[in-house]
Amino acid sequence: MPKGIQRITALPHPDLLDLWKSIVVDEDIKSRLLSQAVVSFTVRPKVSRTVLPMHGAILLVGAPGTGKTSLAKGLANELARLMTQTKFTLLQVDPHALASSMMGKTQKAVSDLFGQTVAEAALKGPTIVLLDEVETLAADRSKLSLEANPVDVHRATDAVLVQLDALAEAHQNILFIATSNFPQAVDAAFTSRCDLVLEVPLPNLKACEQILTDCLVGLGKTFTGIEQLPQSHGYAALIKEVHGLDGRAIRKVVANALTSRREVALKPQLLSLEDIRTAAKLAKAARVKEKQ
Structure with a gap:
């Protein structure tokens, strides 16, 4: 398994079918999510980024336990079931596996993950990348102290943004689905690159x-x-x-x-x-x- 990848799943997958159904949220939320994901693969490849500056990224935020990760996996599977003309691949990233106490190692690991592993998957076909706890990789640099936080943390966020831009330019068949329990801890530059930021609320x-x-x-x-x-x-x-x-x-x-x-x-x-x-x-x- 490539460094930083927790699991690789060919979609659609029967084990993920129930996830989409099991998360109880307003149907408008599911509809909007699925529509956004579809547009990322149908419209984005055909329109210049100067017209629609889409990065192919969705950010789900909300309190712990609201089902963001399950919803993200279910969304990936539902998209693959809907767009039956091609096979999708789901890459689940383990952000903690990329962190390193050695200077420059985290930045390199992030660059390798996006620039090599994700890019190579995209060359084989439509790819969905799940970035759970994205604040681990894209921490808000404005709130980080260089004295309290290693420079590597800052550089890791820089690497995520650079790679996200590069992949958006080179591969229009990648969709990133990120989740965060602490949206205030996510770098504003990452959030601004997301085509949709959606809060998953507590159940009514x-x-x-x-x-x-x-x-x-x-x-x-x-x-x-x-x-x-x-x-x-x-x-x-x-x-x-x-x-x-x-x-x-x-x-x-x-x-x-x-x-x-x-x-x-x-x-x-x-x-x-x-x-x-x-x-x-x-x-x-x-x-x-x-x-x-």
């Missing part, structure tokens, strides 16, 4: 209900009876309890509820709405404590 009440219901119904396939909880009296009140948590946290609430009582841990079918409610309150209390 309706989405919370769908996430929790899907989780319980899925759990009920293994432990019969749990799937009936959404029809129980008091379920609507429970939805209000989990509202304000992200999708991942809501599912973890259910996991934690299974450990709330020994009898439930031994026999999950005994899980009750009260167990889930208690776990939800604990999860929210922990979030408040983290912010203090």
Whole structure:
């Protein structure tokens, strides 16, 4: 596996099909994302960059647990399913594998990743590159102190921008999908190069209900009876309890509820709405404590 690449996947891939469906967000968000991705491969190659200065990059921002990474992978797969005339490749970048304590090593690793690995993949066909935690590679240079941060961090951001420009010019069949939990930490020059910056919000009440219901119904396939909880009296009140948590946290609430009582841990079918409610309150209390 090339340095800095976590995984290479030929698209479409059946394992990624459910990701797109599993992330519960407003359909407008999914529609806009898919449309932007399509335009990157249909319009961008045919129009001069002096007319449409597109870089083939999308940035997804939002709180941890909102499903940005899963949404990015699902988007890549959905795009490949839609554009059936050609095969796509998904490159998942591991930004932490590029960091080095040796002067100049991170910059070189970034340049090699973009200039060689990504470019070579693009020569073989349409390529989608997932840049998770992009602030690791494109840190906001205006907020970095040369005394506190090594020069290499600054140079790594410079390298990302230079390579992004070069790839946008030389290869119109590459789409970068970046994610960040901390958009304020992403360099403004990187953000300005993105064709679309989209916030993935916390789930609203309706989405919370769908996430929790899907989780319980899925759990009920293994432990019969749990799937009936959404029809129980008091379920609507429970939805209000989990509202304000992200999708991942809501599912973890259910996991934690299974450990709330020994009898439930031994026999999950005994899980009750009260167990889930208690776990939800604990999860929210922990979030408040983290912010203090």
